[in-house]
Amino acid sequence: MNHFDLIDGSLHAEQVALAEIAARIGTPFYCYSTATLVRHYTVFAHALEKAGLDATICFACKANPNVAVIRTLAELGAGADVVSEGELRQALAAGVPPGRIVFSGVGKTRGELEFAVAKGIMQINVESEPELELLSSVAAERGIRMPVSLRVNPDVDAGTHAKITTGKKENKFGIEWTRAHEVYRKARTLPGIEVVGVACHIGSQLTEVAPFREAFLRVRDLVAILRADGFDIRRLDVGGGLGVPYEDETPPHPDEYAAAIRDTLGDLGCRIVLEPGRLLVANAGILVSRVVYVKEGATRTFVIVDAAMNDLMRPALYDAHHAIEPVTAPPPGTEPVPVDVVGPVCETGDTFARQRLLPPVKAGDLLAFRTAGAYGAAMASTYNTRPLVPEVLVKGDRFAVVRARPTYEEMRALESLPDWF
Numbered sequence: 001m002n003h004f005d006l007i008d009g010s011l012h013a014e015q016v017a018l019a020e021i022a023a024r025i026g027t028p029f030y031c032y033s034t035a036t037l038v039r040h041y042t043v044f045a046h047a048l049e050k051a052g053l054d055a056t057i058c059f060a061c062k063a064n065p066n067v068a069v070i071r072t073l074a075e076l077g078a079g080a081d082v083v084s085e086g087e088l089r090q091a092l093a094a095g096v097p098p099g100r101i102v103f104s105g106v107g108k109t110r111g112e113l114e115f116a117v118a119k120g121i122m123q124i125n126v127e128s129e130p131e132l133e134l135l136s137s138v139a140a141e142r143g144i145r146m147p148v149s150l151r152v153n154p155d156v157d158a159g160t161h162a163k164i165t166t167g168k169k170e171n172k173f174g175i176e177w178t179r180a181h182e183v184y185r186k187a188r189t190l191p192g193i194e195v196v197g198v199a200c201h202i203g204s205q206l207t208e209v210a211p212f213r214e215a216f217l218r219v220r221d222l223v224a225i226l227r228a229d230g231f232d233i234r235r236l237d238v239g240g241g242l243g244v245p246y247e248d249e250t251p252p253h254p255d256e257y258a259a260a261i262r263d264t265l266g267d268l269g270c271r272i273v274l275e276p277g278r279l280l281v282a283n284a285g286i287l288v289s290r291v292v293y294v295k296e297g298a299t300r301t302f303v304i305v306d307a308a309m310n311d312l313m314r315p316a317l318y319d320a321h322h323a324i325e326p327v328t329a330p331p332p333g334t335e336p337v338p339v340d341v342v343g344p345v346c347e348t349g350d351t352f353a354r355q356r357l358l359p360p361v362k363a364g365d366l367l368a369f370r371t372a373g374a375y376g377a378a379m380a381s382t383y384n385t386r387p388l389v390p391e392v393l394v395k396g397d398r399f400a401v402v403r404a405r406p407t408y409e410e411m412r413a414l415e416s417l418p419d420w421f
């Protein structure tokens, strides 16, 4: 469910015509809908509430670190899951209370740990013994014990794309689940660590609930072992990963997901920390692009648009599907034709869709790429020296540019010629 709909044949974000935004700020741009963000968060929070879970929802900022997006969710009560000092700074700037921020990630540096400890965030999810030792020394230097969950790797196949599977033993993430007890014992001996829980995240864009259950049952077993050994385990961080429909997937409803958590972990008396990213923001965003040329190739028609793989990497990186539709609806009865939708970047990988059925389009037409609110702008780059794509947030009949398109001068200002020239 989202709030991008046709009104009088023209695609709107809530009550704002996308064509109007395009006319004002140019293309390409990302557009997010506040009502959709609110709806997704509310449905998710209600599902957890209905399941009777004591839950803290920490939005995985990596999916969309825009400060206005984080702020929209923070106003609804969301905390934040961050994986870098940059994301932590974004979350704090958006007004997320430090007591609702979790810091995850496999390679946190000393500087990042020092910053997080100084800010007094809720917890750090530690992924290795060397990280545990470094964090202990950082926290002990300040005379405190940092609340920590160890991220365990449950060796469960999430059944998703290989590049976004994280919970198999060959993946770099977490502490091998069979060794976890030993590492917890070590954690107990360190002066700057206060063990509070267990964390686990098995992958992203999961479309089945079974792998979650399997992983949560392993967490449950581990909690029993740890408690028997005297650990006061009071928080369980179940990560993120619940998928969204891009094409014809039918991911579990949040109710089903919440029931899986309740059934496997609900009776342990722990606070449940969740790190949803995609689920909250994917369908709340679209990428709007303009057709530059329509080119007849030897075997196919290419629709060349002004967005490229640097703006929306997912198709190039994961062969991901994003629905594409014209911003101005074609007249009823228009026959769709198969086209390849491509960007201007000098790589064949810069292809958004192959042989996609679209109504005939011409240069100047606007196209919307759906479900682009997660890992869209977040993963954009300036490849081919293209300015980062701007972001717009809509609320009702209002819109605001929440990240401006940099000028070429601003881009070049970061570079300089050494004095030997």
Ligand code: LLP
Pocket: 060, 062, 063, 081, 104, 105, 164, 166, 201, 203, 204, 205, 239, 240, 241, 242, 275, 276, 277, 278, 279, 314, 318, 374, 375
């Ligand atoms: N927690 C941790 C520790 C994570 O690594 C991730 C995602 C999340 C939470 C949020 O997962 P979500 O609820 O969004 O599935 N760029 C890829 C997705 C990478 C996900 C990385 N980790 C894509 O565009 O599909």
